[in-house]
Amino acid sequence: MYLTGTEQHALRGVFALLAEDDHGEQEIRERLGRALLDLLHADQFASFVWDAGSGNFDARVALHMDPANLDRYAQWHQHHDPITFVLQSRRRATRVTEVMPQRELMRTPFFNDFLARDGLHWGMNLHAFEGGRALGDLRIWRRKCRGDFGDHEKALLDLIEPAFAGALQRAQRAAASAAAVPAPAAWTLLSAREQEVARCVREGLTDKEIARRLAVGVPTVRTYLRRIFDKLGIERRSALAGWAVPPAR
Known part of the structure; x- marks a missing residue:
């Protein structure tokens, strides 16, 4: 696989970012997203x-997209x-046009x-997994004037995937370890209903x-759940599931 000097420099930055251990999952995905916009044009x-x-x-993490549209x-x-x-x-890295022709996609309400x-x-898109568990995805888009992605861009994204998955796994383990420490003061921030x-999430119940x-x-x-995440300073159900929840009285 041939890499230009610019691509080599950008990839070094990407791998250095993904090797760091002091970022949460959301920050990892946002910082990687900014790097990918440059690397993949x-x-x-x-x-x-x-x-x-x-x-x-x-x-969600998003760059150059309208929050109201993302809410929809x-x-x-x-x-x-x-x-x-x-x-x-x-x-694995896959172009949208590999799973649906562009003209067909453009006729859908989704488009x-x-x-x-x-x-x-x-x-x-690239969707990273650990076994059967989804870790996080990368959705990269271009405007019409730029043209579709090619095999080279797919290969670049596949090259990054193992480091991306590893960074997310480390961040999740760190969050779970921190959440496992009893924090009665934080727990008291929650209302009785929250x-x-x-506790239901701790039991593994779905919404x-x-x-x-x-x-x-x-x-x-x-x-x-959104209120609980905000009050406890966590981002995902898995972190809440690892929280040291006091027994019900």
């Missing part, structure tokens, strides 16, 4: 983590997305009501199961 970047328990792509993705478009689950199943609003036209939801147990709607459960 791209315009927009987004990254999510697939949460099998809730059936959602959460923990979280609420509706991700559940009517014709490409991402196919791209996810590949588990016209979501992608096109931010100028996303040509896409490439504490109930946290729907929590909603049934507490007799509330699934959106209400997700609101509680």
Whole structure:
């Protein structure tokens, strides 16, 4: 694989970033996204983590995309997305045009009501896994005028994938270790209802199961979870699952 001098320099920076151990998952994905926009001559970047328990792509990071448009993705478009689950199943760098012809994609509401609003036209995804568990993804897009990604860009992204997955795994282990330390002061920041939801997550219940147990709607459960994450300073359910939750009284 031939690399230009500019690409060699950029890759050294990427691997140095991914070798550092003092960043959280979200910061890793954001900083890598900025580097990939330059390396791959791209315009927009987004990254999510697939949460099998809730059936959602959460923990978003995005560059050069409208937050309101991304909110619509979280609420509706991700559940009517014709490409991402196919791209996810590949588990390697894959161009969107490899799973759906561009003309066909451009006829979908997903393209016209979501992608096109931010100028996303040509896409490439990489979804990192540890066994069957999703670690995080990289979604890189170009505007129409730049043209599609090629095999060279795919090879660059595949080259980065092992270091990306390793960095996320280390960050998750560090977060879980920190969360396992009892923190009664932080726990008291949660309301009684939020504490109930946290205990349900510790039991491994999904959002729907929590909603049934507490007799509330699934959106209400997700609101509680966002508040819990904010108060405890964590980003994902896995960190909450590792938190030292005091027993119910």
